[in-house]
Amino acid sequence: MGFFSRLKKAWQSPDEVARQAVEEYRREQGLQEAEQPAAEPEAEAPAAPPRPAAEPAPQAAEAVAPPVSDAAPTATEDWQADLTLALRQAEPRLSQWLNTIVEGVEEKGQGLWDRLAFLFKALGAPENEAKKFIADFAAWLDEMGYQAVPEFKSELQYRLALALELEDEEDERDRLFLKLSEGISKTREQITKRIDGLLSAHSSLNDEFWEEFEEILIMADVGMEAATQLMENLKARARKAGTDNPDDFKDLLRDELEDIFKVPPRIKAVNPPEVLMMVGVNGVGKTTTIAKLAYRARLQGRKVLIAAGDTFRAAAIEQLEVWANRVGAGFYAKAEGSDPAAVAFEAMDKAVSEGYDLLLLDTAGRLHTKINLMEELKKIERVVGKKHEGAPHRCVLVIDATTGQNALSQAKLFNEAVGVDEIILTKLDGTAKGGVVVAVTLQNKLPITFVGLGEKMEDLRPFNGKDFAKALLT
Numbered sequence: 001m002g003f004f005s006r007l008k009k010a011w012q013s014p015d016e017v018a019r020q021a022v023e024e025y026r027r028e029q030g031l032q033e034a035e036q037p038a039a040e041p042e043a044e045a046p047a048a049p050p051r052p053a054a055e056p057a058p059q060a061a062e063a064v065a066p067p068v069s070d071a072a073p074t075a076t077e078d079w080q081a082d083l084t085l086a087l088r089q090a091e092p093r094l095s096q097w098l099n100t101i102v103e104g105v106e107e108k109g110q111g112l113w114d115r116l117a118f119l120f121k122a123l124g125a126p127e128n129e130a131k132k133f134i135a136d137f138a139a140w141l142d143e144m145g146y147q148a149v150p151e152f153k154s155e156l157q158y159r160l161a162l163a164l165e166l167e168d169e170e171d172e173r174d175r176l177f178l179k180l181s182e183g184i185s186k187t188r189e190q191i192t193k194r195i196d197g198l199l200s201a202h203s204s205l206n207d208e209f210w211e212e213f214e215e216i217l218i219m220a221d222v223g224m225e226a227a228t229q230l231m232e233n234l235k236a237r238a239r240k241a242g243t244d245n246p247d248d249f250k251d252l253l254r255d256e257l258e259d260i261f262k263v264p265p266r267i268k269a270v271n272p273p274e275v276l277m278m279v280g281v282n283g284v285g286k287t288t289t290i291a292k293l294a295y296r297a298r299l300q301g302r303k304v305l306i307a308a309g310d311t312f313r314a315a316a317i318e319q320l321e322v323w324a325n326r327v328g329a330g331f332y333a334k335a336e337g338s339d340p341a342a343v344a345f346e347a348m349d350k351a352v353s354e355g356y357d358l359l360l361l362d363t364a365g366r367l368h369t370k371i372n373l374m375e376e377l378k379k380i381e382r383v384v385g386k387k388h389e390g391a392p393h394r395c396v397l398v399i400d401a402t403t404g405q406n407a408l409s410q411a412k413l414f415n416e417a418v419g420v421d422e423i424i425l426t427k428l429d430g431t432a433k434g435g436v437v438v439a440v441t442l443q444n445k446l447p448i449t450f451v452g453l454g455e456k457m458e459d460l461r462p463f464n465g466k467d468f469a470k471a472l473l474t
């Protein structure tokens, strides 16, 4: 049972069962035994939940009572009492609770901040953290020029999920799965519709079937080599399972895709600050992806520095500075045309001396000078490594999924030159040829860590092969 479900139990029925549910959760999370029941029978209020793992919260078991008095309720008490009741009746899901919180609220402002503060209080979050969350969010809305709730609700849920460590909760997973499904809908249309047609036209997995399947793979940009390998693996799988029934085909394919994507991440020991260098040809989405990663890291409470290693255009430096300000990250740049390695070196210095947790290095997809881009990137690697042991810890190649088979040669080129640790595949939302993700993984045996599903901050999603396979074939 997830955090919210347990919380809900305690919230809804402040009795022995609820108390036990909370205790059970606390034990599992390694938290101290509560000193008093999580919810007192007479308390009409929501019981404060245990905090998510890793945050011992001695106050967790205190009941958080909205002000209830014998006197006639004031307007303030009215909304708090109404909200408590509505939250009790809502499903134990972050999305439902957020709906309840924003119900009747049309735009940002004190009314919304009060309601959010109330939710945090009920969740047992420390007051200073709650205040900071709200202040950061309000500042971000100002920066973005958002006013009306529908403009920022999804963003708010994303922030809440990260701040409360609920990203793995069933509810968040469902929502993100939906986003992934929507994001790859064009590819799914292309692949799944055709596979369905193929399956209904054949009564066994015969040669003709495989030939037509290969065509589908090529159309979806899986590529010749990867398609051949995929088919061989699938045939072996079918043999092993003793089936040539088309009804079993999708399960075989799903399992095979899951296996393909099971590339272990490259874990390197990291001595802070962690340094991530972003590489890729121009226009693939390096700069926006840096902003998105910085945003995630900020929401996770990390201190982030962004360095403008792309000195090719003044506009690129400005673009990055705007992003850094928006997401609340530090920023380091030099003038247009400066030596990118010098920018990286000085930013590294700043990151170490000012105690940053994460340094994100943007790089150019092309250069002013005749110097080879790969040589320039190697130089950046060398200088940051000299300044800070083990840096860059992650060399991330950004690939634009809409570029199709070109992606393969880019991956090969960059990997040979600078040693890529992971791949981020952007713009999956804009292509019917997302099959390239299979080819890239098969060819390079590199993990895909994130995929870009749109231009908004929350559209950068951690890549999960299992979910991807499921979203593709459902």
Ligand SMILES: Nc1nc2c(ncn2[C@@H]2O[C@H](COP(=O)(O)OP(=O)(O)OP(=O)(O)O)[C@@H](O)[C@H]2O)c(=O)[nH]1
Residues within 6 Å of the ligand: 280, 281, 282, 283, 284, 285, 286, 287, 288, 289, 310, 316, 364, 365, 366, 426, 427, 428, 429, 430, 451, 452, 453, 454, 455, 459
């Ligand atoms: N639809 C969609 N657009 C994206 C995604 N990622 C980036 N973009 C867009 O792609 C365009 C190029 O992004 P940049 O981040 O500037 O690319 P870059 O690699 O830094 O480009 P250079 O600095 O010119 O080398 C921008 O308009 C982004 O908004 C994505 O996942 N989906």
Ligand SMILES: [Mg+2]
Residues within 6 Å of the ligand: 286, 287, 288, 310, 316, 362, 363
């Ligand atoms: Mg850029």
